[in-house]
Amino acid sequence: MTESPVTRRDALKTASVLFSALLTPPIFIDRRPHPPEGFERTVKSEEAELQRLIEKFGAARTIPVFEYHGDNYDMYPGYNMNPDSFNKQMKWFKENEYHAVKGNELLKFLDGEKKLPARSIILTTDSGNTSMESMPRMIPVLKETGMHFLSFIWTKNMDHDETAKCSSNICWDTFRKGVESGVFTFGTHTESHRRFDEISPIDAVEDLKTSVQEIKDNIGVDPLFISWPHESCPAYVDKLEEMGFKGGFGGNSARTIGEGYVEFGDPNKMRWCMPRLLPPNTAGVSGRPNGLKLNEIMEKYCNKLEE
Secondary structure: OOOOHHHHHHHHHHHHHHHHHHHOOOOOOOOOOOOOOOHHHHHHHHHHHHHHHHHHHOEEEEEEEEEEEOEOEEEEOOEEEOHHHHHHHHHHHHHOOOEEOOHHHHHHHHOOOOOOEOOEEEEEEEEOOOHHHHHHHHHHHHHHHOOOEEEEEOOOOOOOOOOHHHHHHHHHHHHHHHHHHOOEEEEEOOOOOOOOOOOOHHHHHHHHHHHHHHHHHHHOOOOOEEEOHHHOOOOOHHHHHHOOOOEEEOOOOOOOHHHOEEEOOOOOOOOOOEOOEOOOOOOOOOEOOEOOOHHHHHHHHOEEOOO
């Protein structure tokens, strides 16, 4: 049977392609994640701003930590917030040139590897499914004022099959937008919200593993810090270190109110139970330290390193 001209031509084309492929070096596609365009430039400008603030105000020896629960809450007498008061506080920090510490900066500060401005503040918020209301309001305010929050996610009742409040995965979608905004460092507020100073290390580890995995699966973040429910700091530090955690926040559970700050180099080994103060409420005064205004708190708790 005679081979048709079309078949013969196709065969020659195929042979030519195969021969060319043998002579062409392989092309490797780099699929590793790359920082967004302008990332390096942004980091350099942020470092330059930190140096400017350190030169102007000195380097921090102590930095206070504030404990928020979003921008709108009324939890108990003296501890409340509304969006207007929240916005005013963030604008006050900006106008008075305070630096809001990020998670990676805090870690290096505790290790004594990075100096931060004496005018610094660590802003934290304990979050959960109520954040789908507060976080969308907070993001533009934080972007406008240059502030940054450490947000700790209580992971129970965050899935659509756990509560109607999170239907269509709206809760995790909200946190994904928080990640994209760049104004949050995310940690865990645990899965169960129990008192971790009263449960066994085995139960605690399982609880934290569940919470961490949910955060990884849903927003792609590996939490380094914990906010202890009920300010209940546990003692099993070795277990936490084995899991990759770098620190935890309590409240007024380990130090006096007068020592409600974190210190450069962490000389008193408080990184697993870092104290937190309460931001001034809607009346303009704090419940911890009781009766102090925002400027008074910052003057009292922001101390410089000795020259």
